[in-house]
Amino acid sequence: MTQIAPNAAPNAKAPTDQTVGPWKEAWRSFRKNKIAVVGAIIVVFFILLAFIGPLIVSQGINEQQLSQRLQAPSAEHWFGTDDFGRDIFSRVVHGARLSLMVGFLSVIGSVIVGSLLGIIAGYYGRFVDTVISRLFDIILAFPSILLAIAIVSILGPSLKNALIAIGIINIPNFGRLIRSKVLSVKQEEYITAAKAIGMSDKRLLFSHVLPNSMTPVIVQGTLAIASAIIEAAALGFLGLGAQAPQPEWGKMLADARIYLINAPWTMIFPGLAIMLTVLGFNLMGDGLRDALDPKMKN
Amino acid sequence: MTEPLLKVNNLKKYFPIRKGILGKEQGNVKAVDDVSFYVYEGETLGIVGESGCGKSTTGRMIMKLLDPTEGSIEFEGKDLTKLSNAEMRKARREIQMVFQDPFASLNPRHTIGKILEEPLIVHGLGNAKERKKKVLELLEIVGLSSYHANRYPHQFSGGQRQRIGIARALMTNPKLIIADEPVSALDVSIQAQVLNLMQDLQKDLKLTYIFIAHDLGVVRHISDRVGVMYLGKMVELAESEKLYANPLHPYAKGLLSAVPVPDPDFKREHVLLSGDIPSPSNPPKGCTFHTRCPFKMEQCTAVVPILIEVEEGHSVACHLYDEGYVNDK
Numbered sequence: 001m002t003q004i005a006p007n008a009a010p011n012a013k014a015p016t017d018q019t020v021g022p023w024k025e026a027w028r029s030f031r032k033n034k035i036a037v038v039g040a041i042i043v044v045f046f047i048l049l050a051f052i053g054p055l056i057v058s059q060g061i062n063e064q065q066l067s068q069r070l071q072a073p074s075a076e077h078w079f080g081t082d083d084f085g086r087d088i089f090s091r092v093v094h095g096a097r098l099s100l101m102v103g104f105l106s107v108i109g110s111v112i113v114g115s116l117l118g119i120i121a122g123y124y125g126r127f128v129d130t131v132i133s134r135l136f137d138i139i140l141a142f143p144s145i146l147l148a149i150a151i152v153s154i155l156g157p158s159l160k161n162a163l164i165a166i167g168i169i170n171i172p173n174f175g176r177l178i179r180s181k182v183l184s185v186k187q188e189e190y191i192t193a194a195k196a197i198g199m200s201d202k203r204l205l206f207s208h209v210l211p212n213s214m215t216p217v218i219v220q221g222t223l224a225i226a227s228a229i230i231e232a233a234a235l236g237f238l239g240l241g242a243q244a245p246q247p248e249w250g251k252m253l254a255d256a257r258i259y260l261i262n263a264p265w266t267m268i269f270p271g272l273a274i275m276l277t278v279l280g281f282n283l284m285g286d287g288l289r290d291a292l293d294p295k296m297k298n
Numbered sequence: 299m300t301e302p303l304l305k306v307n308n309l310k311k312y313f314p315i316r317k318g319i320l321g322k323e324q325g326n327v328k329a330v331d332d333v334s335f336y337v338y339e340g341e342t343l344g345i346v347g348e349s350g351c352g353k354s355t356t357g358r359m360i361m362k363l364l365d366p367t368e369g370s371i372e373f374e375g376k377d378l379t380k381l382s383n384a385e386m387r388k389a390r391r392e393i394q395m396v397f398q399d400p401f402a403s404l405n406p407r408h409t410i411g412k413i414l415e416e417p418l419i420v421h422g423l424g425n426a427k428e429r430k431k432k433v434l435e436l437l438e439i440v441g442l443s444s445y446h447a448n449r450y451p452h453q454f455s456g457g458q459r460q461r462i463g464i465a466r467a468l469m470t471n472p473k474l475i476i477a478d479e480p481v482s483a484l485d486v487s488i489q490a491q492v493l494n495l496m497q498d499l500q501k502d503l504k505l506t507y508i509f510i511a512h513d514l515g516v517v518r519h520i521s522d523r524v525g526v527m528y529l530g531k532m533v534e535l536a537e538s539e540k541l542y543a544n545p546l547h548p549y550a551k552g553l554l555s556a557v558p559v560p561d562p563d564f565k566r567e568h569v570l571l572s573g574d575i576p577s578p579s580n581p582p583k584g585c586t587f588h589t590r591c592p593f594k595m596e597q598c599t600a601v602v603p604i605l606i607e608v609e610e611g612h613s614v615a616c617h618l619y620d621e622g623y624v625n626d627k
Contacts, residue, residue: 021407021409021450022406022450188402189397189398189399189402189403190402190403190405192363192397192403193395193397193403193404193463193466194405196361196363196390196394196395197390197394197416197417197420197466197470198386198387198388198390198391198417198420198421199387199416199420200387200420203420211407212405212406212407
């Protein structure tokens with residue numbers, strides 16, 4: 001048996017640090033992109049804020065101090081107070097938890113449902129594909145915020161229902177993305193090779209097709225969290241999302257709009273929080289796209 | 299003679315051409331049209347032909363990666379075309395495939411160890427420890443080292459990847475290996491290494507190969523018998539030496555005279571084929587080769603020649619050689 005090893009390097013030492021997996025490689029290239037790292041830092045900052053922020057702020061979110069209505073920012077109230085005399089800083093900090101929860105949960109939901117439908121449509125094709133793709137087309141035919149409003153009107157206005165509505169309107173985006181990726185991945189020779197081994201469809205789909213189709217979803221998912229936060233804020237602003245007295249950023253904007261001239265801080269700080277979070281996710285998403293999409297590599 | 303390991307009878311694959319929004323069938327492409335051959339245990343059958351002649355389609359049908367339109371594929375007495383999907387998955391343990399492009403046939407997100415272990419997991423062979431041992435053993439057999447198991451495909455050269463592809467095909471101890479142009483994507487020096495490896499493995503593990511290629515030199519090097527395909531049909535099937543010394547079919551003559559000989563003083567009669575290969579969606583009537591054949595006769599345009607054995611171990615499908623056969627009938 002030994003003579004049939006003409007190409008084996010007999011003295012090669014077993015190197016230890018050379019196993020660079022595709023994820024590790026993507027991380028290396030992501031790290032080089034400074035703007036993306038800034039985005040990631042913003043995102044991590046807001047995630048930390050969402051987890052530990054409520055524990056460290058001094059004032060409660062719903063403590064009304066009517067004697068201190070519409071106070072400008074000061075040492076006591078960093079971001080000022082609103083029309084009920086509530087501390088805006090603690091409300092913004094608590095709002096991070098709500099906004100990020102809506103962003104992450106709705107996107108995770110639409111990624112799971114969308115990927116499942118997309119992978120089935122793309123892999124099996126024909127009739128199944130036609131049905132699923134037309135379903136996506138129907139959902140996409142409505143302007144997304146209008147559809148979200150319609151869904152919330154049916155389910156009743158609340159933050160939970162806004163989350164569900166945002167999840168539903170994003171399903172076709174992920175479904176189509178996965179479907180088109182699966183269409184190209186299933187033509188790859190390693191998929192044929194996997195079939196030739198005698199693999200079951202389930203294993204083939206989840207161990208070979210799906211992992212090789214996920215990269216655009218990760219990028220799109222990061223960007224979708226940003227738009228989900230905006231959509232949640234929009235629904236909150238319209239009174240269809242979070243209900244008073246929940247400190248949701250969009251809802252805070254809506255409540256503050258009548259004091260725009262007299263007490264602009266009531267609006268500026270929730271607005272800044274939305275802007276920064278969305279910016280962070282967008283910068284990070286762009287960086288991920290550059291790191292994960294081989295076509296962008298030189 | 300013993301029973302053949304694989305019997306392919308009247309195998310056909312027609313791909314429908316669909317047009318319009320309703321997908322109405324507008325004729326079909328005859329990728330493989332009535333091909334029959336045997337493969338005996340331990341031998342290598344080479345299949346050659348130009349691009350689009352149906353050689354890869356034939357290989358994929360034997361693997362059941364494509365369903366044949368008609369015909370039977372008998373492997374060890376079982377007709378693979380009649381097996382259910384679940385039964386076929388089990389049968390795949392015995393028949394494995396080596397693919398053409400070593401850069402595309404390995405999943406880029408799996409380590410080599412995982413790629414090699416997978417056939418064992420799929421077929422439920424051995425426990426984790428035994429599987430690991432087998433992976434390392436096969437890596438050594440194909441000339442790689444055990445530490446390669448933790449690396450990813452992109453860290454290997456084309457020749458090494460093809461060794462991995464061969465190792466994967468060997469994991470389940472198959473009897474028959476279908477090699478679909480396994481060396482055409484490799485450099486010539488690496489080709490020789492991989493071919494020698496395949497030959498050594500055949501000797502040691504008593505493998506049977508179906509070797510599909512368009513490189514006649516490579517096929518001659520490795521094959522015991524060679525089949526020449528043209529436009530979905532097997533036009534000549536002979537023992538390797540006989541075919542290369544004395545090709546009978548005009549197409550085989552043309553094909554072989556196009557092989558470069560590494561001798562500048564060598565002069566030979568060139569059989570030049572004129573014209574292009576006709577479309578397989580509308581193949582010529584009678585003998586499909588008559589549009590390009592320098593020896594065309596009247597009956598060639600009307601009657602389809604069948605593959606008949608003109609001498610022992612040498613069959614040809616051409617009216618130039620079937621006089622006696624036709625008269626006997």
